[in-house]
Amino acid sequence: MVNVNTLDTDGRRLRKSTPRSSHGAWRPSPDRPNPLEVLHAQEQGRVAELIPLRNERMGESPFAFFRGAAAVMAADLVDTPHTGLNVQLCGDAHIGNFGVFASLERRLIFDINDFDETLPGPWEWDLKRLVASVEIAARNRGFPKEQRLTAVLGAARTYREAMGSFAAMTPLEVWYQLFDVASMLPEIRRSLSSQQFRDVQHEINRALSKTSTKAARKLTHLVHGQPRIISDPPLVVPLTELVPGVEAELLAEGIGEVIASYRLTLPRDRQFLLRHYQFKDVARKVVGVGSVGTRSWIVLLVGREHGDPLVLQLKQATPAVLEAFLGPSTYQNHGERVIEGQRLIQASGDVLLGWLRTKGLDGVDRDFYVRQLWDWKSSTDLGRVSGPGLAAHSRLCAWTLARAHARTGNPQAIASYLGTGGVFDRDLAAFAAAYADQNEADFAAFTGTRSSATSSSPV
Known part of the structure; x- marks a missing residue:
């Protein structure tokens, strides 16, 4: 569980041991691990034939590299100052890992959407990864320095002010806080141009259309009257193409036991819900950037009564990149670590x-966590976003991150440490710019030496 620290809420005293100005500097440690060796070590145990695809995706831009290099930044953050105030970290809180999806009440909400690296740790680590990602994404779009600085400062200020607001709330009030997209549309509209707001509405409509029914229409077809997942190698490869026919049939029969094992981790009402669906097909599906090469499967289920499709994603859960520096997770199953961290955040x-x-x-x-493949899920297209749009998205991410940290840490202590002025904001902006420079240097080394080796291993 999260270390909720001490009941001492006066974070101002921590400014003596960890001055806020100390957060602004970034210099690589003299014994900094070689980023390429860190990334190469992550290839061990992955699907070898997919490693070139991972390299290709990470090599698209400095921002794509940053997305896939959470392990590199984790090793860098361990040498940066922190107050000792712990929260449940996202562990990979870059601005591409936030988006919209359906709440339990079928409302469209905005929140963090990636928890592969979640672990208890210093709140500063998440925030520094967030502001660095804002700077890197802004450079990726070619925005001028002044516009980049505005976006980063806006994110830092929003986190600080939001934490101050959460500090004044009771824990229960903090727990109920969320960003309901529909209720916030008038405010969003005021901050964007007409065209930018139309783009937002388009993204909302696209998210609302992403359901298991649409996933099934896109990913499946009928074979001898039965729904089967369409082959699209190497991105989607049905089980029948990964192993010989008879063995594939035997493995497919065993999927029922896998689903039964997963079902026992659900609350009892959801266990009952899942009994209405029966297994039809399974395929390996490539996802993400840094995750490419880990095992990820999609499972097609069909309703027994209505024939309605349900597409689940089984995503491999490996040790969090932060565990090398913060110690191993208390959970024996890394899938459980991911899900319990997600529920906290x-x-x-x-x-x-x-x-x-x-x-x-x-x-x-191997450990896996399971979720619906699509359930109104969508993310901002950071490759097309405007300067004001990026700034608005970054502020929303910062508010959401502060809410997550306030839920699981000591918001009063963090808020009093941050203060009400812009000192810490400017320090974070300095860190973001310096780390973006480091990321560009790492990206240049990566693209200059990356391997194009392939393998025929199917597993």
């Missing part, structure tokens, strides 16, 4: 969140 989550451990095609036991 998110205001509302997928009704079918669960986890399991199962043996892979190579006979190795």
Whole structure:
């Protein structure tokens, strides 16, 4: 569980041991691990034939590299100052890992949407990854220095002011805070141009259309009257193409046991819900940037009564990149670590969140977490966003991150440490610019030396 620290709420005293100005500097440690070696070490145990695809995706831009290099920044953050105030970290809180999805009440909400690296740790680490991502994304779009600085300062200020607001609330009031997209549309409209607001509405409509029914229409077709997942290698590869026919049939039969194991991790009402669906097909599906090469599967289920589709994603959960510096997770199953961290951080989550451990095609036991593949999920297209749009998105991410930290840490102590002025904001902006420079240097080294080796290993 999260270390909620001490009941001492006077974070101002921590300014002596950890001056706020100390956060502004970034210089690589003399014994800094080679980023390329860090990334290469992550390849161990992954699907070898997908490693070139991971390299290709990370090599698209400095921002894409940053997205996939959470392990690199984790090693860098361990040498940066922190107050010792812990929260449940997202662990990979860049601005591409926030988006909209359906709440339990079927409202469209904005929240963090990636928890692969979640672990208790210093709140500063999440915030520094967030502001660095704002600077890097702004550079990626070619925005001038002044516009980049505005976006970063806005994110830092929003986090600080939001934490101050949460500090004045009771824990229960903080727990109920969420960003309901529909209720905030008038405010969003005032901050954007007409065209930018139309883009937002388009993204909202696109999110609302992303359901299991649409996923099934896109990803499946009928074979001899039965729904089957369409092959699209290497992105989507049905089980029948990964192993011989007879063995695939036997493995498919075992999927029922896998689903049964996962179902036991759900609340009893969700267990009952899932009994209405039966297994039809399974395929390996590539997801993300840094996650490419880890095992990820999609499972097609169909309703017994109405024939309605339900597409689940089984995503491999490996040790969090922060565990090398913060110690191992208290959870024996990394899928459970991810889901329990998500439940602590998110205001509302997928009704079918669960986890399991199962043996892979190579006979190795691995942990997975399970969620719906699509449930009104959508993220801002950071490759097309305008300067004001990026600034607005960054502020929203910062508010959301502060809410997550306030839920699981000591908001009064963090807020009093931050203060009400802009000192800390400017320090964070200095860190973001310096780390963006470091990221560009790492990206240049990566693109100059990355391997194009391939392998035929299917597992």
